[in-house]
Amino acid sequence: xxxxxxxxxxxxxxxxxxxxxxxxxxxxxxxxxxxxxxxxxxxxxxxxxxxxxxxxxxxxxxxxxxxxxxxxxxxxxxxxxxxxxxxxxxxxxxxxxxxxxxxxxxxxxxxxxxxxxxxxxxxxxxxxxxxxxxxxxxxxxxxxxxxxxxxxxxxxxxxxxxxxxxxxxxxxxxxxxxxxxxxxxxxxxxxxxxxxxxxxxxxxxxxxxxxxxxxxxxxxxxxxxxxxxxxxxxxxxxxxxxxxxxxxxxxxxxxxxxxxxxxxxxxxxxxxxxxxxxxxxxxxxxxxxxxxxxxxxxxxxxxxxxxxxxxxxxxxxxxxxxxxxxxxxxxxxxxxxxxxxxxxxxxxxxxxxxxxxxxxxxxxxxxxxxxxxxxxxxxxxxxxxxxxxxxxxxxxxx
Amino acid sequence: xxxxxxxxxxxxxxxxxxxxxxxxxxxxxxxxxxxxxxxxxxxxxxxxxxxxxxxxxxxxxxxxxxxxxxxxxxxxxxxxxx
Ligand code: SF4
Ligand code: SF4
Numbered sequence: 323x324x325x326x327x328x329x330x331x332x333x334x335x336x337x338x339x340x341x342x343x344x345x346x347x348x349x350x351x352x353x354x355x356x357x358x359x360x361x362x363x364x365x366x367x368x369x370x371x372x373x374x375x376x377x378x379x380x381x382x383x384x385x386x387x388x389x390x391x392x393x394x395x396x397x398x399x400x401x402x403x404x405x406x407x408x409x410x411x412x413x414x415x416x417x418x419x420x421x422x423x424x425x426x427x428x429x430x431x432x433x434x435x436x437x438x439x440x441x442x443x444x445x446x447x448x449x450x451x452x453x454x455x456x457x458x459x460x461x462x463x464x465x466x467x468x469x470x471x472x473x474x475x476x477x478x479x480x481x482x483x484x485x486x487x488x489x490x491x492x493x494x495x496x497x498x499x500x501x502x503x504x505x506x507x508x509x510x511x512x513x514x515x516x517x518x519x520x521x522x523x524x525x526x527x528x529x530x531x532x533x534x535x536x537x538x539x540x541x542x543x544x545x546x547x548x549x550x551x552x553x554x555x556x557x558x559x560x561x562x563x564x565x566x567x568x569x570x571x572x573x574x575x576x577x578x579x580x581x582x583x584x585x586x587x588x589x590x591x592x593x594x595x596x597x598x599x600x601x602x603x604x605x606x607x608x609x610x611x612x613x614x615x616x617x618x619x620x621x622x623x624x625x626x627x628x629x630x631x632x633x634x635x636x637x638x639x640x641x642x643x644x645x646x647x648x649x650x651x652x653x654x655x656x657x658x659x660x661x662x663x664x665x666x667x668x669x670x671x672x673x674x675x676x677x678x679x680x681x682x683x684x685x686x687x688x689x690x691x692x693x694x695x696x697x698x699x700x701x702x703x704x705x706x707x708x709x710x711x712x713x714x715x716x717x718x719x720x
Numbered sequence: 721x722x723x724x725x726x727x728x729x730x731x732x733x734x735x736x737x738x739x740x741x742x743x744x745x746x747x748x749x750x751x752x753x754x755x756x757x758x759x760x761x762x763x764x765x766x767x768x769x770x771x772x773x774x775x776x777x778x779x780x781x782x783x784x785x786x787x788x789x790x791x792x793x794x795x796x797x798x799x800x801x802x
Pocket of ligand 1: 752756757758759760761762763764778779795796797798799800801
């Protein structure tokens, strides 16, 4: 009897709907002289039919603030369930996310000078609805609600909740898109008598000119965001005008240059240039006919606002035998720092070689050895090993 | 001059003019570059004020809770917060 039932049960899904099942896994781990093995495991599965998709993702992380001394360590698990239903032009997407902080509970500094609490996780249900009225008009609305598990040292629960609602409309004509959207966020904790609400209304316009010289792409967007609400000091949040332009030039088929400029201006009765940033990336593909194409990317980014950040990255993957490639990673950065005694700015360089094996799209295994030199009170040097495994066994038709 | 170089020169000139503008360069909010953010959540872990959440795969900063301590800026492996 059981012998007959099991094959019938296995056949049942195929009789009810034609579905496909996908699964994936991503593991990263590492360690250095300062850190007790940071690591991350992500598992995912997706069951989909023509009309609906169910996605389940599980993440288990042991995080460390690598490079910052003293380090902040936390272990948590995060589960995401998404159910997406396509009903003609309407998409309905209920989802649920919850995290559990394991091990040492991270501290959270509370507003209104209410001291500190300890994070233990949260549960966050959400619902989004989207509809395409025609090829050119799209509307969406999304709501999220957090119930945070925040406890004071004496074990009292802060009853901390947050709700967030946003929605908008976008219309597209050839080469132009207009987006209008609104956002409302409310945070509440009865226990410390804290309530804060803020909102934003965005008008955004983006363009992608169609008649440009060959191998030359430009996109530009401007957004004006009206804010209401206050920051942690009780000052009004300023309105913000953001403009961005992206230029992509394919010089030859294997070499492309990608450049982005961004300018942000705040307005709170007075016009303030708030941030200017520029980023450029050169991407060179070669030995494309091999099992794994080789690539060299060189990028640099600079931003200046009330803080200044600089970052330059060189990454190369050079395939030398079947799926085996040699990796090289080098990064130089400068950011503000919270490390006591290190001054306002921290400069650091990370570089090192690695090895990677790729088996088509199914498997990728890599390992990299890096040295980090950080300019703190004095120049600190440490070695780090990072490894990873990505596995995608492919899609299974049911 | 190629069209690309021409556009670059114009944009660079605009940026230089903008950066030379008088007045305080004082951002009232940090920026998350959603193209660069991978949603890894490292910024969430280091934020002492609980001001960051991952929504739809990107870090989102709550402007009413952020205290401008810049820990997330330093921590982000992609340099996506500035
Ligand atoms: S640390 Fe950086 S990349 Fe990771 S979620 Fe935060 S902003 Fe995104
Ligand atoms: S600057 Fe500090 S308070 Fe603000 S989001 Fe980043 S870590 Fe949190």
